[in-house]
Amino acid sequence: MSPNWTDVVLAITTGLLAFMTCVLAVATCVLAYFAWKGLDTWKQQIKGQDEYSLAKRILRLCFQYRDAIAAIRHPRIFNSPLADPPSKNERPFDWRYKIYKEWLQNIRSVRSEFYPELLQSEIFWDQDLNSLMEPLYDLEDKLWLAINDELTAINPDTDQGIKDELNEQKTKEQRKKILRASCRAKNGTLRENLFNDKFEEAMKSVADFLKTKMQ
Secondary structure (H helix, E strand, O other): OOOOHHHHHHHHHHHHHHHHHHHHHHHHHHHHHHHHHHHHHHHHHHHHHHHHHHHHHHHHHHHHHHHHHHHHOOOOOOOOOOOOOOOOOOOHHHHHHHHHHHHHHHHHHHHHHHHHHHHHHHHHHOOHHHHHHHHHHHHHHHHHHHHHHHHHHHOOOOOHHHHHHHOOHHHHHHHHHHHOOOOEOOOOOEOOOHHHHHHHHHHHHHHHHHHHOOO
């Protein structure tokens, strides 16, 4: 009995169609997998670029913040060419208050730029960076308090009892270590300055953290 060639061709065609369907299904799955992997890699690249840019911006602000703090603590802050000399009828207190106010504004300006960047940092790094910034903010608070005490001590309108308390030798020396980046003893040697050491240590921790995000 001769084979029915029509049935044979139909069977072969059906088999080929089933095979091609399987091949297409497998190919679709493979393409979908590589497309997903490609999208994931792209997302990781974009995330890495965003982290790099954010870390770079914050590091730049950190250096500006460091310089603003250093400027207001410079031993010759009142003799700087940038400081306008007091006018003829200007009291020493009013002149010093004006100088401090101008330099403090520089610190406020940098801090205002920090805020949105630190908010964004929480998206990538949770509270890691904010925690590292806290010691710097604590030292800044001490600096503000020292400046306030210094101005209060030289203000002619301050009660004499408060002046005497603020000008007590030990209190005055402790305040100077915060107000000045370097203080000399009577023998001319530089005094130990824990404020400098703590600030530099805290700033280094922040900078090191940000640099790891830029690699």
